[in-house]
Amino acid sequence: DTGVSQDPRHKITKRGQNVTFRCDPISEHNRLYWYRQTLGQGPEFLTYFQNEAQLEKSRLLSDRFSAERPKGSFSTLEIQRTEQGDSAMYLCASGGQGDTEAFFGQGTRLTVV
Amino acid sequence: GESVGLHLPTLSVQEGDNSIINCAYSNSASDYFIWYKQESGKGPQFIIDIRSNMDKRQGQRVTVLLNKTVKHLSLQIAATQPGDSAVYFCAENPRRGKLIFGQGTELSVKP
Numbered sequence: 001d002t003g004v005s006q007d008p009r010h011k012i013t014k015r016g017q018n019v020t021f022r023c024d025p026i027s028e029h030n031r032l033y034w035y036r037q038t039l040g041q042g043p044e045f046l047t048y049f050q051n052e053a054q055l056e057k058s059r060l061l062s063d064r065f066s067a068e069r070p071k072g073s074f075s076t077l078e079i080q081r082t083e084q085g086d087s088a089m090y091l092c093a094s095g096g097q098g099d100t101e102a103f104f105g106q107g108t109r110l111t112v113v
Numbered sequence: 114g115e116s117v118g119l120h121l122p123t124l125s126v127q128e129g130d131n132s133i134i135n136c137a138y139s140n141s142a143s144d145y146f147i148w149y150k151q152e153s154g155k156g157p158q159f160i161i162d163i164r165s166n167m168d169k170r171q172g173q174r175v176t177v178l179l180n181k182t183v184k185h186l187s188l189q190i191a192a193t194q195p196g197d198s199a200v201y202f203c204a205e206n207p208r209r210g211k212l213i214f215g216q217g218t219e220l221s222v223k224p
Contacts, residue, residue, distance in 0.1 A: 004156075031210055042202050042214035043157065056211060091156055093212075101147055102212055104156035 004105035012111045020078045021108045025094030035091040082112045125221045132193045136186040136203035143205040
């Protein structure tokens with residue numbers, strides 16, 4: 001499969017626990033995005049990488065959220081001290097050079113109980 | 114703030130009819146727009162894109178129209194099929210690299 005891969009597909013965690021999600025973009029794509037999506041809403045922008053550089057982070061993102069892309073390939077999104085309001089689908093997307101389409105993975109569905 | 118909005122949250126059409134899904138965007142600096150289709154439990158799937166130097170672009174059974182004067186985008190689906198049932202999102206790039214999505218329109222195709 002040469003598409004965007006996300007792991008895990010589903011995660012159930014207790015409130016207060018930390019969780020980490022992984023995204024493997026399409027090979028050689030230099031742009032990588034993280035989005036959050038709740039039911040009935042469009043994907044909400046969280047952060048954006050160009051290669052290993054995190055170029056933008058949403059002001060809506062609390063300090064409990066952090067993302068990395070250490071070698072410009074895969075990326076991780078960590079949520080510390082999860083809250084019930086963090087329950088959502090977390091989507092990763094990647095894109096090639098310039099302003100071209102971004103391709104999405106299947107997402108990681110997080111449920112905080 | 115930056116936003117992309119859709120006029121209709123739901124659209125129901127008869128199989129074989131044409132569908133039109135509309136989108137309004139607010140950032141006049143956006144120069145690239147994308148339509149995505151999202152089926153239940155899946156990530157958004159790219160349908161078609163258009164750059165701001167174009168008014169119209171056609172794909173297979175889909176056409177995107179861009180009216181920069183009124184900041185309006187539309188997706189036309191010809192001969193709508195049951196497999197077209199999904200939520201459709203438009204997205205814009207208010208600045209290079211960033212993509213902002215609207216709320217979405219749910220398309221329901223009746224057989």
